[in-house]
Amino acid sequence: MTDLDATAPPYAPFGLDTDPACSGLVPSTVETELGPVRVHQSATRSGSTATLLLHGAAGGWTTWTPLLAAARAAGEPLTDVVTIDLPGWGDSPGPRIRSRLTLDSLADVVWRIVTLLGYSRADIIGHSLGAFIALHLAATRPAQVDAVRLVSATSFSVLASVEHPVRSFGAVPGFTLLLGVFRLLRMGGDRGAGLVRAVRRIGLLRVAVSPLFRHPLRVPRSVVDALADEVRPDSFVRAAEATRAYDPRRRWASIRCPVWAVRGDADSFVPSRDLTGLLRAIPRATLAEIGDCGHFAHVERPRETLEALGLMTWRSSVARNDEAAAR
DSSP states (O other): OEOOOSSSOOOOOOOOOOOOGTTTTEEEEEEETEEEEEEESSSSSOSEEEEEEESSSOOOOOHHHEEEEEOTTTOOOOOEEEOOOTOOOOTTTSSGGGGOOOOOHHHHHHHHHHHTOSSEEEEEEEEHHHHHHHHHHHHHOOTTEEEEEESOOOOHHHHHHHHHHTTTTTTHHHHHHHHHHHHHHHTTTHHHHHHHHHHTOOOOOOOOHHHSSSSGGOHHHHHHHHHTTTTOOHHHHHHHHHHTTOOHHHHHHHHHSSEEEEEEOOOOOOOOOOHHHHHHHHHOEEEEESOOOOOHHHSSHHHHHHHTTTSOOOHHHHHHHHHHHHH
């Protein structure tokens, strides 16, 4: 496993951008069996392979804008980008009937959108829940997935916590407590939603989300505001329940495409053993740990994340730019 030096580039250098045009993206809405899904894709299509970005729980398409900005700043912009607000997050309302939200139904909806946009293959970048869906797509659609690039992938510890929260509490206590709180808030209905709004109103949300970041006070306000909008207990619990009875080692053993996986060294939701555990299921995976970073590496350390995921050579890009400036 590579340990990347994160001392040179600044921490969380880009805020979240809600204007799709700034990222070269065009919005649209696709009707699916799980309801309408909001999509943002590159204004032009240059090939048959989509660069598919799948956000995590408590997120939306805007969480990828720092990564897109970092790629543009390095002179290596991502092309054929497709970002999806997964059902229940962002501007996608999600299914009214809870039983319809399963891992297979989510994967089917994601792939239907990819093909409707004219792509036949995908290079998938996923964060947290989105990384879990990316792995499932690679396992179930091996002929269509060219590569999987994972940022703090939901995996063994979270799955154990969902199945056995008391017995597995020590694995990821932060996640287990959060899931328990969200279950209570969901039961509270409007009162639970009101409590979430009150936490935001009195300014405690930055404190509440601090375990997700290495330096919570240095995270741009736009990131905290986006998390506030995406604190959706019902969607979070539904997503967690969709992972029940999943056997990752058996399912992921069929993955044949290249896999890159990264985590921040201070990630409280994905322990280091989960990252190395991927090698037992996917022996050829390339692993990296990003220093001075929490659960949102693509926001906290976007340039290092691009490099670790095999999407660019950041240090080489800096050297080329320095040489050009000298000339």
